[in-house]
Amino acid sequence: MSDCLFCGIVDGKVKANLVYQDDAVVAFKDVAPRAPVHILIIPRKHVASVSDIAAADHALIGEIFQVAAKLAHEYGIAESGYRVVVNSGADAGQSVFHLHYHLMGGRQMTWPPG
Numbered sequence: 001m002s003d004c005l006f007c008g009i010v011d012g013k014v015k016a017n018l019v020y021q022d023d024a025v026v027a028f029k030d031v032a033p034r035a036p037v038h039i040l041i042i043p044r045k046h047v048a049s050v051s052d053i054a055a056a057d058h059a060l061i062g063e064i065f066q067v068a069a070k071l072a073h074e075y076g077i078a079e080s081g082y083r084v085v086v087n088s089g090a091d092a093g094q095s096v097f098h099l100h101y102h103l104m105g106g107r108q109m110t111w112p113p114g
């Protein structure tokens, strides 16, 4: 989508600190990190939110979690613990409507999230 910020990152039109990419998934550092490790993992394909995930996307979603686990190891939070968070819709605070998984770790998290 031409007016989507994260499609812009996928296309290289918007700068980002990329930490992983393959033919289906891109990961980059969050511009306003809320934890010592805060990485966003997104599909290259534009999917607006969790509510828009289709049956054809099932393998893609599985791959995103594999990338999350790989990055958690790389960034040293696999043992200490981490969250993989998706905000979906207004009440959850979703602000960018291109599906993204927040990989967050490196500090003690609280529960429930605010």
Ligand code: 5GP
Residues within 6 Å of the ligand: 005, 016, 017, 028, 029, 030, 031, 032, 033, 040, 086, 087, 093, 094, 095, 096, 097
């Ligand atoms: P949401 O609130 O939709 O769950 O998460 C959007 C995230 O994208 C926020 O954590 C925000 O800091 C991050 N973000 C917004 N704009 C940019 C950007 O231009 N570059 C990067 N790297 N992150 C962004």
Ligand code: ZN
Residues within 6 Å of the ligand: 001, 004, 005, 006, 007, 008, 045, 046, 047, 097, 098
């Ligand atoms: Zn997009």
